[in-house]
Amino acid sequence: xxxxxLNEGNSTRMEYIWPxxxxxxxxxxxxxxxxxxxxxxxxxPNSSSFVGGKLVNFLPHAGPFKPLLLMTLENxxxxxxxxxxxxxxxxxxxxxxxxxxxxxLASLGALAMSVGFxxxxxxxxxxxxxxxIGALLTAGSVVLMLTAAGRVWGLDHFLYKKFGDRPIANxxxxxxIKLW
Numbered sequence: 001x002x003x004x005x006l007n008e009g010n011s012t013r014m015e016y017i018w019p020x021x022x023x024x025x026x027x028x029x030x031x032x033x034x035x036x037x038x039x040x041x042x043x044x045p046n047s048s049s050f051v052g053g054k055l056v057n058f059l060p061h062a063g064p065f066k067p068l069l070l071m072t073l074e075n076x077x078x079x080x081x082x083x084x085x086x087x088x089x090x091x092x093x094x095x096x097x098x099x100x101x102x103x104x105l106a107s108l109g110a111l112a113m114s115v116g117f118x119x120x121x122x123x124x125x126x127x128x129x130x131x132x133i134g135a136l137l138t139a140g141s142v143v144l145m146l147t148a149a150g151r152v153w154g155l156d157h158f159l160y161k162k163f164g165d166r167p168i169a170n171x172x173x174x175x176x177i178k179l180w
Contacts, residue, residue, distance in 0.1 A: 014152040021097055021149040024140035027133070028110055029094025035087040043084050045076060052079050061119040089113070097144065100154010104145050104178050105168065111141035148180065156180035 034042070041047035055073055062069045072078050089109065096106035114137040143149070150156030159166075159180045167175040 014147065014149070017143065017147050017149045018153050020140050021100065021103065021144055021154070024107075024110060024137060024144060025094050025097030025099075027094070027137055028090050028113070029098060032087050032089075032091025032094055036084070036091055043080065043087060045080050051083055055079070055083075058117075058119070063119055065116065065119075086113075097150075100150030100152075100156050102159075102179050103150025103154060103156050104148060104180060107141045107145040107149075108177060111138065111145065114138045114141055145177075148178065150180055 035051060036043065039049060041049045042051045044050060045052060052073075055069060059066065059069055059073065072082050090113065093106045093109045093113070096102055097110065114134055118134055118138070148156065148160070151160050166179045168177045168179060169175065
């Protein structure tokens with residue numbers, strides 16, 4: 001039997017997804033770099049630049065995350081730990097997406113971060129810009145996860161060639177999410 005593609009004459013080449021992969025990855029990489037590397041005082045609770053104040057502004061809009069966020073804010077050590085871990089995860093996810101390594105898994109992390117902070121997109125004096133960036137990061141993360149974008153001009157190409165598709169785990173929902 002011959003293999004047929006749906007909409008064969010109108011398919012999009014995977015190379016066209018690369019700019020989306022780079023932009024989404026760079027946004028997360030930049031966010032992590034700005035806090036963890038370029039201006040580490042943003043993660044220092046004794047600094048006037050500490051980003052913990054943004055969590056206080058986010059609290060009224062936190063929705064289902066409100067109890068977790070309140071617990072984090074009431075415990076200074078947990079607050080600093082959460083922000084530090086989040087910044088480094090942001091950095092790691094950004095690097096992985098840019099170089100195309102475990103892109104689907106990294107995009108799942110990017111999606112979780114962008115959806116988790118979606119209520120915060122409405123805060124601040126530039127809320128229109130923040131909302132647009134958040135919406136694009138969410139949509140871009142979904143596109144990257146569904147298309148296996150790291151297989152083109154990324155390290156996932158070599159993983160896929162050697163191992164084929166690999167799910168996160170062989171359980172009903174997680175078997176649909178591939179690592180690369």
